[in-house]
Amino acid sequence: MMNSAIFGQLIILIVFIPILSLSGVEGKMFKPMAMTFSFALIGAMLLCFTYVPVAASLFLKPQEENPKSISNRLINKLNSWYLPVITWALSNTKKVLYGAVGLLFLAVGLFSTMGGEFIPTLDEGDFVIQPVLKTGTSLSKTIETTTKIEKIILNNFPEVTQVVSRIGAAEVPTDPMSMEESDIIVKLKPKSEWVSANSKDELADKIKAAIEEKIPNMEIEFTQPIEMRFNELISGSRSDVAIKIFGEDLNVLAKKAREIEKAIKNVEGASDIIIEKTEGLPQMMVDYDRSKIARYGLNIADLNEMIALGFAGKTVGNVFEGEKRFDMVIRLDKANRSDIEDLRNLYVSTPNGEQIPLNELASIEYTEGPAKISRDNTNRRIIVGINVRNRDLQSVVDDMKKIIDTKIDLPTGYRVTYGGQFENLQSAKARLLIAVPIALFLIFILLHFAFGSIKEALMVYSAIPLSAVGGVLFLWMRDLPFSISAGVGFIALFGIAVLNGIVLIEHFKELKHSGMKDINELILKGTTDRLRPVLLTAAAAALGFLPMAISSGAGAEVQRPLATVVIGGLITATLLTMIVLPILFKVFDEKEFKKPKFKKHVNGTFILLFLLGTSFGFAQENNAELDSIMAQALQNNKLVKAGQLQIDKANANVKTAYSFDKTSVYYSYDQNNLALNNVPLKVFGVQQSFAFPTVYGAQKKVYKAELESQKASFELQKNKLKLEVSKVYHQIVYVQHQEKLFKYLDSLYQNFSKASDRRFELGETNYLEKITAEAKFRQIRTKLSQLDKEKTAQVEVLQALVQSEEKISIKTNEIKPINTILKDSSKELYSVYLESLTKKYKSNEKLQKQNWLPDLNVEYFQGRNNGLSQSLYGFQVGVAIPILFNGNVAKSKVAKLESQAWEEQKQHELIKIETYINQKKSELEQYNQAIEYYNQYGKKVSQEIIKVANMSYQHGEIDFFQFIQSLENATTIQVDYLEAVNQYNQTQLDLQYINVQ
Structure with a gap:
């Protein structure tokens, strides 16, 4: 459960990767949320595994649960509603799965009709009106027109509290405008005091109509102060959508702009269509x-x-x-x-x-x-600006694209692009199309790590598309288009949706490991146990987003789609977790454990004929099951871990090569050591001894040689473990196939024994046939018992080698000679090991020769005499020469003799390895002959014996004893084949993982 919790938190962190990858306006809006959530999760993870267990041990005391508490009564009521639903679902798996897929297709269809926008338009509370006057209009005329517009607005609309106009550019032209351009800022009262309209779009339409009535033939554009600045920064146009026409001739550009204006003026939602004034000066x-x-x-x-x-x-x-x-x-x-x-x-x-x-x-x-020449990337262009009202941005742009593509004929070299908020929407979508799949892939990888199974990971992963169903449905119900805000909500939803799936699947696996066999009973038990945590997890997240969903304050337009998606998605994700996910678990579980069944009326001899007719082939040469077991052994085996620690020890020992003797620090007060004034000298000194500098280098080479030797020994140790695991694994497979064969024989002889008893009672046969059939039956049953004990013993040996907490079970039912051998790999390991020992002995021999060199001694001292005004100091350097060198001579000789002795032993080991390899190759040829005999003749002979014996026995041409003898002959051929394959595989493994004792 701890692993599941960790992986669940990591999945939540991963889903914020796409949000953190956003840039621009959307990044500034949503990155703080993602970073806050991520840091909070990291802190929560640390506290959950440190502080919370300690606090729980201190404050949570065992006490009897009150069945009449509000929470228990509520959960019991929910269980009473839920049990009939899950029971019906378990009986109608196909209907449930088809229904889930149908909802998914319904959501896809609704999503395709929803449209989209970059970010929901924030209600800034005020208007900016931009009257577009003729190019070259004088300042006095502009002042006259804006003053008239101000009076119209103030006299006709009580919702307006103040109107301020700005004409041209300021002294510092951060927002350059010509004299005919002006911004009329309209400050509005709170909506509760409005009487002329119920919404800003309606009020804008009425103000526009009133101005056009008094001042005809004048174009007017409505926007908001901050929105206008953002739009202008994005594309150079103050409108929501900027249709940019690129070309060389200004006259042609102006003509095509007027054609586009005329073509799109009736598009629903497209208002305030303004053409950039590039002519008419x-x-x-x-x-x-x-x-x-x-x-x-x-x-x-x-x-x-x-x-x-x-x-x-x-x-x-x-x-x-x-x-x-x-x-x-x-x-x-x-x-x-x-x-x-x-x-x-x-x-x-x-x-x-x-x-x-x-x-x-x-x-x-x-x-x-x-009037002006505008350029983008050195290309001349003209802009047709459109503000979008009462409709989503994506739908308006899509409609305009269709009209422009079909009705507007652009000359060669001229093109149309779309900018403004739509440009930001496309940019953010493109970025999310890269980041979201990466995050989803990482989620799947973590799920696979959590469960160790692709099947279980896919089951939980299915929560992601079906959680999106609720998000799309709720957006559709609230008439909200898709936006980057909603996209961020989907991203956050994906992480939350998989958490409950992890909790439920983990509990199913626990119940399965505890011994529950009936899948329906397991699912009912698991879902009722986990109903409370699943509902609490979903409800806590949904309630956290509820204030954002129903908010109507400043910024609510951005928060509302995000919260709507999360709340709606959690509803369908919870339904998936508690209904669809258990059904998927049942379906996959039945497919995994479903076994083929033979019809009861099929004669036992034909079953045996089918068994003997197979060659137990179809095995992949790179057995995935064996690879998995071997990987566990290399990871868990204590001897391997000890070997790794020995390497670490040898590696650490290399750093001790440059260790020096302890430094001597002394203080001396000697009455015999008198200065000129007959006062004793007090001396403080430091003394250090060193070996000759080359000795340390030689010592380091010895330690490095020991490290290389330890590494080579470790590789041989792992090689030996691989050999032992492989041999035991193939022995278990061999026993399993013997067991399979004798089980069919047991069933066959049991039927013969019962038939012989009945025939003896009816007087159709003699007593000898009866006891012979019974004896054969008992003999086979004893053999099966022996095989079972042998398999159990081999599994225990394998478990001891792997040393895993999970019980190992061999599921393979295939056997085939191993045809792939890693040529010379193990031999090369031995060669590396032998060479490392040679290097070790040579390095030690050189080290002993270095001991002939003298040691160095350095001393520094400083004296003080109370009667003198100055300090006295001195130093001395000494050399320790090995005059008595008999010991060093003996040590060097011993090191040289060790090196020579090892060279002889190494040659012996190489000869031993070659002999071992030749011996195993010879054995391999013998077993291969037996296998080839079976494949060429034995298989056909055994099949023919069974076929002829069965027909002859049915027609009465042979008696029971002859029939039994024929079956034994055919069985012996198959048993010999299995034995030959097993011996061949064991010998092949000896060659693949050479282990010379």
Whole structure:
């Protein structure tokens, strides 16, 4: 249960990975929630396994449960409602499963019709109205228009408390706007005081109608202050959806924008359709007549300078006022530069002194030019902005896409994209499409680790899609579209949904291990036991999200879809856990333990013929069951763990190579050691001895050689364990097949014994046949008992090798000669081990030679005399030379002799290994001949013997004794084959895992 709790908490943490991967607006909104939840879970995990058990032992005392308490009465009532439901479900498994799948398809269908939006629009409480005036409108005209709009709003709508207008750009242009652009901010009263409308969308429609009635032919866009800024930051447009048309020609862009506006104006939910003003800027165009200019001896540069001087001005000097200096600019008087006629009548001097008006040299007319040129990634574009009201964003964009794709014909090189909130929605969806599958895969991996079974992991994993059913249904019932907020709710729901499944499946497994065989009884017991924790887990989570679901305050629009999804999903997830999940457990359990049944009327001899006719094949050469058992043995075996500790010890011992003798610290006061003033000298000193530096390196090589030797020995130890596990496993398989064969013989001879007794009573046979049949029956029964005891003993040996707490059971019913051998792998292990010992002896021999080198001694001392004003110090360096070297000579000789002796022993071991391998290969050929005989002749002979003996016995051509003898001959062939296969496999394992004693 502890493992399940840990895995359950880890699953909850994993589901927040997609939320933490979000960025932008959605990341800022939901990351804090995910991080808070994750940190809280980590803290809860630590407390649950540390503080809570201690607190429980202190405060929770055993006491008799009161059956009349409110909680028990409530659970009993719920059980009385639940038991008929689960009982009916157990009797109608297919209906339950089909119903669950049907609900899933229903949810998919509803989800496809729901539409979507990026984040539910927050009600900021105020409006921003953006009147779109003609390009080039003067500041005075803009002020006049916005003032008129303010009066219309204030005089007709009592819901409005204040109206403020902002025109153009501020001194610091963080939000640049031209003079014809303005923002009219409308501050509203609380909704409880509204009288003109019941919703903001309705109020916006009425304000728009009132303005259009008084000021016709003016485009108006409604939005909210913060929403407007976000939209502009996202795509450069203040609208919810920005249809961007890219191309080269500004005229073509403007034309296609007008076509799109006309095409989508009737789309439901699309309001405030505004085209970006890229044309219509009034300008005066001067088109020079070059022939006339040349005739008068003028040039265009002079004319341009004259026009610039008259209207823009030109600096011709400086004016000084004290230390201040000002430019002197010459230009026409204001009265002579306010109209196009002033430009036409501007006189130009010719080289001969004449003056002619400019309209004689150029055509001067009013024209319209580009108001602005907008670009994205260096590409020219124009934006058609749409605000979405009374409908979800995704549906509106989908409808507009269909219309634009079918009705708008774009020239080559022109394209359309969609931005704004829709762009954020697509970006967040793309990110979640990567992060969510990764999180779901990690959840499945953790479930597999928790149960150790893909089947059980899939059962609990089914909670995820069926929990989503409730989330989709509740969104549909509350008329809420899918949004990133709802998506975050689905992510959080997936983690919570699997927790109850883990609790229930774990309890089912506990009941199964305790000995409950009847699957229906097990499910009824398990579900009623776990009804309380499952309901409490779901109810606690649902109640935690309930305030968010019914909230109507600030920010409720974002919280509502998230909470709705979680609450609805928990309802269907609980139904799944308590009804569908037990049904899945029953279905999978029956499939796992269902055994083939032979018809009762089939003759026993034909069963035996079928048994003998099989070659017990179809075994995979890489037995998954054996691999699993071997992995458990390598993980749990105490001897293997001890070997690993020996390696750790040898590895730690390497670091001791550079250990030095203890440092001597002394203090000396000697009356015989007098200074110049006859005062004794007090001396403080430090002394340290060292071996010769190369000795430490040699010592480290010895320890490293011991480490390599220990590692090689450890690999041989694991190799030996693999051999023992494999041999015992194949011996158990061999005994199982013998047992299978003799069980059929037991059934056969038992029938013969009963038939002989009956025939003897009727006088149809003699006493000899009767006692012979009974004796054969008893003989087979004794053999079966012996095989059972042998199998039990071998299983105990295997259990001792694996050393696992779980009881090992061999489920395989296949036997086949092992044909795959890991060539030279074990031989190579032995070679590595022998070479490591050689290296160890050589290193030790070199170390003994290093002991001939002298040791070093270093001493530093400092003295003090109370009568002198200075300290006295000194040092000495000494060398310890091994003059008496007889011992070192003997040690070096011993090390050399050990190395030589080991070389001889190593050669002996190599010869021994080669002899062992050749011997096993020879044995392998013998057993292989017996197997080939069976496959080529023995199998056919045994089948033919059974077939002919059965026909002859039925027709009375042979008596009972001859029939029994034929059966024994056929059985002996099969038993010999099983013995040969077993001996072959054991020998093959000896070759695969060489273990020379």
